[in-house]
Amino acid sequence: MMNEMNFKMPASLNELALNLDNADEKTYLISGGTDLIIKLREKKIYSGTIIDLKGIQELNYIRQIEQTICIGANTTFTEMIHSEILIKNAPCLVQAAEQIGSTQIRNAATIGGNIANAFAGADAIPALIAMGVKVKMMNAKGEFFLKDIDEVVIGSGKNSLHKDEVITEVIAPVLGHGYKSFFGKVGSRERVTIAKLNMAVVVKNNHETGVIEDARVVLGSLGPKAFRSDLVEIELVGKYITDSLQTEFEKALITQIDISIAGRSSRPYKREAVKALSEDAFSNLFGSPAWRCNNEK
Template sequence: MRDIVMKRPENLEALVEALSSVNDTTYLLGGGTDFMIKLRKHRIYSGTIINLTQIKELNYILREKDRIKIGAITTFTEIASHPLIKQYANCLAEAADKVGSTQIRNVATIAGNIANAAPCADTVTALMVLDAKIKIIDGNGETREKSLDEVIIGSERNTLEKNEAIIEILIPVIEKKSKSAFAKLGSRTAVTISKLNIAVVLEYDQENSIHQAKVALGALGPKAFKSDIVEKALLGKKPVESLLLELQEALMEQVDASILGRGSHPYKRDAIQGLADDIFYKLFASTSIGGEV
């Protein structure tokens, strides 16, 4: 470990300077909860680590016009409790609140969760249904915005170059009547890695029918993805109790389409019915049997 050099830029200008001189043994560090595991797993004993946690200007949550902006080193604890996130991106608040333990949430950052690109990453599933964009800066000081699908391409695989860093997450504000929620299933009730997770954003028309549905699933493939099967099952429907069965059937169909033949298929096909229950009652908490929710 004595051969590892730690750089701690304190502002964006210093970050750009650090990014301008990277090589194959340069690594970016956010909260470090995922990186420290990789450090041991891959036996990385030398190189340069650029620690982003000292860049205070990357720690914020604010609304600017029609977008919510989240700084790259904002922690899950801050995201889970922030009123703007709860109001406009509730599924992200719920996902952030389910990441690991309290100690992990206090240090883990949203940019780190994205860059790590784990198939089970809770906040990635939520960000996908929120149509989030990722703002990146490079060693030349140039910035660009990309979609999650452009950044995350597979299990622990992203398209970030060595001289690029995530600096901001941008979420469009939904002004129409809408609701969002997140649910996960793990091996334990706390401090668990998701075996399945789901995030949903619904928008309603004046007749209280679902006129737009966005549904994403995690831990059901090499990366989180939106489900056309489930979205189509919800479109045009009224939020009534009978919709739960349709949601369960659509989710089971998606499991069949995604992992049929794999060893985890029977378990996940059964388990996703319970996950459907969880997300349904989060979205439609005022359910009355046979009536609207």
């Protein structure tokens, strides 16, 4: 009776495709394990099939191919933190990875698992959305297809994958000249904390004109899933980086929070805490700005 759980250990994508062929509601994919093992216990899951993706070496890589960065689904957050490619091209993703869980969790948890788990407060997801990544998936037939991250993550622990589909890769564009990115979060303590609020920002600043040409602002922990905030982005695009822009940015963020969690008891706190993220984002992206000079710090 205790042996009702099957365990598959595909060593390649081909084998994985075969394993997925019979996948059903009781098929569970495991990579780092940091989410699934808790789920097995909490949901009292004693039978079914666990497919372990960790043995698929070909899913563990970070590579740059011309203007795209490909991250294998098995890549851990620790590996992402140390990736020169990501440090150079996707600082927000590195910043998010650094703030996920503890050292042990980052050593185990993977990018593929984090997306599939689709937790509302997940730290990597806002950064991935801001980066505009595509998620590559494979089905039981061994066919590959791409979807926007936004389509893959439904939120509140749900993803849009069918039972016979698996995330194999995350594809991020190299953002190019003038782009910068930031990730920040507010939790209930300094380290090892679930985000009460998190935010990723990607901006393109034209160094010659000083104007922001592109802005993506993603907020997490404000609903079932992280989302891009149009009303905040509009405040940034086409603007010069000034003290007053920071103020407008902050105001827009507060407005977004008022809309997103109207009536929630967490609103008064989050509309204040978002100012911290706003300030951190600005100083991180645009250097120590003038508006700080008024303080006696």
